[in-house]
Amino acid sequence: MRPYYQDDHVTLYHGDALEILPTLPIADAIITDPPYGETSLDWDRWPEGWPAVAALVAPQMWCFGSMRMFLDKRGDLDGWKLAQDVVWEKHNGSNSANDRFRRLHELALHFYRGTWEPLFKAPQFTNDAVQKSVRRSKNRTAHWGDIGQSAYASEDGGPRLMGSVIFARSCHGYAVNETQKPEAIVAPLMQYSVPEGGLVIDCFAGSGTTLAVAKKTGRRAIGIEKRETQCRAIVERLAQGDLLSAND
Template sequence: MSDNKEKKRAERNRTLTIADEERKQYIEQLCNIERDDCFAIDEVINKTIHADLFDALEKLPKGFADLIIIDPPYNLDKDFHGFKFKSSDSSSYLEYLRSWFPKIVALLKENGSLYLCGDWKCTSALQKVMEENLTVMNRITWQREKGRGALSNWKNGMEDIWFGVKDKNNYYFDVESVKMKRKVIAPYKVDGKPKDWEKTEEGNFRLTYPSNFWDDISIPYWSMPENTDHPTQKPEKLIAKLILASCPEGGVVFDPFLGSGTTSVVAKKLKRQYVGVEMNEEYCIWAEKRLQLAENDNSIQGYTDGVFWERNSLSAQQAQKKKRS
């Protein structure tokens, strides 16, 4: 029985739950790899593959993905609902990455992009394996405001995402789609008119180009409909930025450590195709339900009318949406 079924939720808690009658349906929807030959792309597109990654990599077609987003187990002791990952020394973790990373890169198109997630403990290993296989374009650092304090060290409030491509002279990047709407503190005028900003009843705002430091991300929590019981779930808003910037509409996004399905769900909401691999059946079930819910709700927290907003700007987002409707 699922852990999240056994928990009693508060009335306002919107964390994902799975009913008994749903479970069989979602299991039947999963793609399994118990066959000798390789899959054609149309056999796995828009599917959740329930399999061990090493088995799946041998069956997937080469060069099918426009974008690959990888959120592997960090070099930490972590229990993923019965699948336990043990931390190791830095050299051992690097060898773990090398055991599968080149095989994943082989699934990327020649003009494709790849993002690799990690924290400060493993970021040097991530950089190393990226440089061995791709051209590193940047390192994004995002503020992870949720977490416990530390008495004898600095609280860990940041994570990294390494951005790499196969061909630095030929890759997709749509910066216009990931601009952020920020509040203007000291508005500047020319001839009495706003200079590069907009005056509204909710305040003064400016569309800004994104940097490689993101401080607008909220970690999923109990009152958010995207929340699940996955211990390291990435926010939909975070993944949306990667997909919009680095995958054209209709392109294919691949996530080899799918977890509770965030990458596939966001790809679907943003009219991209997706393929995800996950070894934990329970997480696969959660992903399938979230994909079903996305049929009727393509909203992404913090992303309204094609614009990313600063954290704590919900009232302004709602006012703009109401004005345009």
């Protein structure tokens, strides 16, 4: 199939993920944000069976969505093992019901297939350790076991493992996709799972956030998007090459 767009880093296909995924080369990881099947938007239909097709092209996958979506679709995720979950903390949220907590977060779940050890993974660090983080209880509870000290014990201001709750401002005001993800939440997931020069696939590319982050951080990306309006927006976005900010 002919790409809709191609440059040195990014290849974009306009079409259906279920048809195009099996034709792609093996990637280091999939990072994607599927249609959740939770709204009345005409594109918001979960393509039945897509996680099994995605498994043909990558051993690990970060998938955005809500707890409700993951529970509803857990049967479709059979064969993928859950490694960890990251919370995207937004600066504001959407209120679909006024009798519940205001929803200020989304989840990104990390799945893998096969064995964990050979997967590429580059733990991310932040330089914000404070004295508190080295305080250890003499009576540490048994379930801690022996985790090793070096990864989390650090001096003031030193590196420590990035936390699993990551704050990033939502894209209100500049989004071209209804559920656009900020680059600042996609970047650490990509840096964790895809080596520089490696290949990432986003089978539901939307406005092209995964593709833009790949290009800016020296990775290669293949995207698939069903709506041509979004494909056009991706091409424009990649041409602009706007800056990746920690809080965009």
